[in-house]
Amino acid sequence: MSADRLLSMMLLLQTRGRMPARRLAAELGVSVRTAYRDLDRLQAAGVPVYAEQGRTGGYRLLDGYRTHLTGLSESEARVLFLAGLPAPAADLGLAAEVAAARLKLLAALPAALREEATRTDAVFHLDAPGWYREAEETPHLPLLVDAVFGRRAVDVRYRRWREPQEVDRRLHPYGLVLKSGTWYLVAGVDGRATTFRIARILDAAVRDERFDRPEDFALDAYWSSYLDDFAARRHTGTATIRLSPRGRERLADNVPPEVARACEATAIEVAGGDGWIEAVIPTESTGHACGELLRLGTDVEVVAPEELRRAMADTVRALARTYGADGPGFRTPVRP
Structure with a gap:
């Protein structure tokens, strides 16, 4: 609905900062024209949205502005606890943080929604790895998490299939993907996004060099394209x-x-x-x-x-x- 979409647009700008209209449109599943129209409606309603011009421009909220219209519906409260996945959080070195956040979220919910969220937590369990396979060892995963959040370069020694099998690379970590129990790192190499299987990283060290992810990079869109390309290359x-x-x-x-x-x-x-x-x-x-x-x-x-x-x-x-x-x-x- 239109009111829900306007609220979602406001929350996107609040949580992500500057966003181009085309990114907002893609996130909300509408046309770019509709996104522009919704931005005009937010401004008319008194929400301090303004545009920044230039190649890296976009729309953003006035610094310090925050909306408090964040009430959860029953279904939203139900799915929130699906996002706290204990096993992947432990892999990432964030088990304690996720547990603490879940407790704080649960305490902040109204009684009725707290009961719904607790019920969901009790009846869903994620076991990511497939049958007949051991979970891969990923000792460098927590280090890569820090590099992703800190936007810091990482030097790795990586084992690949073709010769030479062991290579050294400097990576700009863009994001992490968990696919069927296997962790992957999506990183920039010489300005080009590339995928690395984390279990094949033999050694890793974070460097002082910092980087910015490309403005037009979206991890979910990249991964979908990567899977399509992988299938096309695999079947010859x-x-x-x-x-x-x-x-x-x-x-x-x-x-x-x-x-x-x-x-x-x-x-x-x-x-x-x-x-x-x-x-x-x-x-x-x-x-x-x-x-x-x-x-x-x-x-x-x-x-x-x-x-x-x-x-x-x-x-x-x-x-x-x-x-x-x-x-x-x-x-x-x-x-x-």
Whole structure:
């Protein structure tokens, strides 16, 4: 609603300082024209909003101005306690601070909202890491938190996949991301935002050099773009496959979601195939695709490309030799 949006705009300016109209529009999910109109309405209502011109300009509130119209609704009080996630806070070295803030917030809420927030806290629990994997060791994470908040440069020694595997980098830490239990650092390197897996940082030291994040940098927008680019770079080819009805059901449990979606989007029934379908899926390397599809056993057949079809056949033949009568592990039983 309009009144809620005006309050949200005022709180954004209060908490974040100077913001361009396009950033305000993006945060509020409206057009830039609507954002300008809302800014005019705030000024007309006596809110001291003024514009700063120039390349790094934007809108801001008069220094010292603060609104006290911050009453919480029942649903807002409920979700506040979802933001205090104990395990990630402990990783960041902020467990004590988060616990103290939660207590202060709880004490400040009216009785009815306090009960709602406490109920939410009792029925939701976050366990970020995926199944069948250990949580990664991230001993340098608290240091990186300080660097992010202090906007100070960090020298790191980083282990990567390609040669040379160990490299030294000076980073300007922009922000931290927790993805499926794995911590990532988004940092500027020579003015370009880059992603680093924190568990691969071998050594780190904070420097006196300070930096400013680019005015147009938004961590959530960067991460969304990074994931899209990662998926595009990862899948470099395609394969035509045939799946039995059972294989079609099992596919989503054995391949990434984008592969399963592609299968459903391109699936056509095989004539006279008793429910079998033919579909085109994206693939990484031949070896990777072979490993994923072999999990489906006889419920999948690779039609193309020929290289992947041969890899599947070679693997099956090797398995047959290993487990067949002439395999190295076979021993003829001794009869009494």
